[in-house]
Amino acid sequence: MRPALPVGIVGYGGYVPRYRLPASEISRLWPSGGEDGPVSSKAVPGLDEDTVTMSIEAARNALDRAGIDPxxxxxxxxxxxxxxxxxKPTSTIVAEAIGAVPHVLAADWQFACKAGTEALQAALGLVGSGMVRYGLAIGMDAAQGKPSDALEYTAAAGGAAILVGPAEEAVARCEGSVSYVTDTPDFWRRPGRTYPEHAGRFTGQPAYFAHSLAAARELLAELGWRPDELAHAVFHQPNVRFPTQAGQQLGLSRQQMALGLLSPEIGNAYAGSSLLGLVAALDGAAPEQRILQVSFGSGAGSDAFGWITTPLLPERQQLASTVRDYIARQRQIDYATYLRYRGQIVME
Amino acid sequence: MSSSSHWRTRRQRLALVGEQCPHCQAMLFPPRDICPSCHGPAKEPYHYGGVGSVYSFSEVYTAPDAYEHYAPYVVALVQLEEGPLLTAQLTDVEPEDVYVGMPVEMVTRRLRAEGPEGLISYGYKFRPVPERVAAH
Structure with missing residues (x-):
């Protein structure tokens, strides 16, 4: 898929909250036979943070880089x-906070961990059809994992905002996008329930790998790109093993995956995951580099994007905090503080 | 906070929008109908940049309703670089690390929620200006 008009990323911004829960704290509470956790620590939102507040900060970073009137x-x-x-929409609060109201489309998107890239594809289409000049797509989550469940190690917080606009103003041009979607029941949450359910190992081959790799391969074939021509590749990161293996199966090197692989340090930012990885890659990329981005959302589907950075990128990289700035700004917490910050301690 | 006051204060809470008096140029926050300096009508919105420093602060242990779960927390008088002095909670900082003159910046955070069924109120808080790691 490719929009009628050339479009790209004119501003981008990530956000990762300050607190980190080490995997050792979870295994201390819920020993499971001495296995290492799937990540070393995960990012946890503070008492006053949620998807609205984190989206606002990421959006402000994207605007600082774009330098446009909101x-x-x-x-x-x-x-x-x-x-x-x-x-009640998250998007109206974000739009009000950044000064984009009132003449603006605003909506919240839902597709498990690919809700953010779904919004991004729609923004590419809306800008690429000429209906609007700029569209802001945000993927952000403050995920909850059931205590003692495997997901508790990885369910983290963070995400990114991507401001889509005309290609001539872009730091990265969109070369094309592919979606690959089937009805695959690997992970879900029913209304009113606090925690999601998942189908264990079924989340691997039929879900994550089948969709991520199909979308990636179809996009590379459409664009005529060889894997070795990619400077950076970013996948959805539910843990460290899945994106690493997906990269290996595509023939990608550790170096191609390095900038965008954040899950070892912050866990799985759900709808923010591949967007935050893309932003980390943009933070460190040079002009005229090819970037492959592949999201995955349970239920299930993947969106793949091919980006080529432009000479405008370097001057905008330092106009806002980088993902590495946020990751470096960290304070470790223990399990009790984690429960308090996630509102699990009943006060009344 | 009622729905009406929530709605009325949305721009000052979410975007730090105050006023600049069109008669005497006084910088006002929060916005008000009459300029306290020259007593002329003040209606010109001004979007503050959100950068300032801690003018004074106090640590709160006995918190008002809907803020108990934050305690202990720091409330500060923050002097914006444009001039106004405003009261706000500090966030993402340990109380022992706060000092008078500390550079801070505005962030939008949850202020309070009206129980599990009511509105969630978002608004400005301030945090230490984050350090930047070296460019890649």
């Missing part, structure tokens, strides 16, 4: 599976 933004879309309200 009133020119024609769409603010937030993809998440942890919107603070069941009914």
């Amino acid at each position: 009133a020119q933004i024609g769409a603010v879309w937030v993809g998440s599976e942890s919107h603070p309200y069941a009914v």
